[in-house]
Amino acid sequence: MVKYISDRIGVLHMGCLVETGTADEIFANPVHPYTKSLLSAVPLPNPELEKRRRPVAYDCKAEGVDYAAGHEHTVAGTHKVLATDDEFARWTA
Numbered sequence: 001m002v003k004y005i006s007d008r009i010g011v012l013h014m015g016c017l018v019e020t021g022t023a024d025e026i027f028a029n030p031v032h033p034y035t036k037s038l039l040s041a042v043p044l045p046n047p048e049l050e051k052r053r054r055p056v057a058y059d060c061k062a063e064g065v066d067y068a069a070g071h072e073h074t075v076a077g078t079h080k081v082l083a084t085d086d087e088f089a090r091w092t093a
Contacts, residue, residue, distance in 0.1 A: 003027050008078070011035045014060070016067040021079035031081045031091050033065070034058045 011019040037058035044050040
C-alpha cells in the first residue's frame, strides 16, 4: 500500500533511518538488506509466483551492521542509504 500512497519513503530499523527515497527509487532498487527483507515479505498477487516466493531474512548482528558507524550514501537522485563505505560497496556491487 505504501508504494501507491507515498511520494517518499523512509525505512526505519531499530530507531535508525536506514534508507530514504521516492517510492519508485525504493521499490525499484532497494539497497539496504533490511529494506530488501521488508519488500520480500510483500505477498504476490499471482498464486503460482506466491508459492515460489522466498522471504529474505535480515539479522543486523549476524550481518555485522553497525548503524552508529555508518553515514548517509547517495545511491541515485534522492535515494540515500545508511551504511559504512564497505557495506555500501558490498550492497551496491
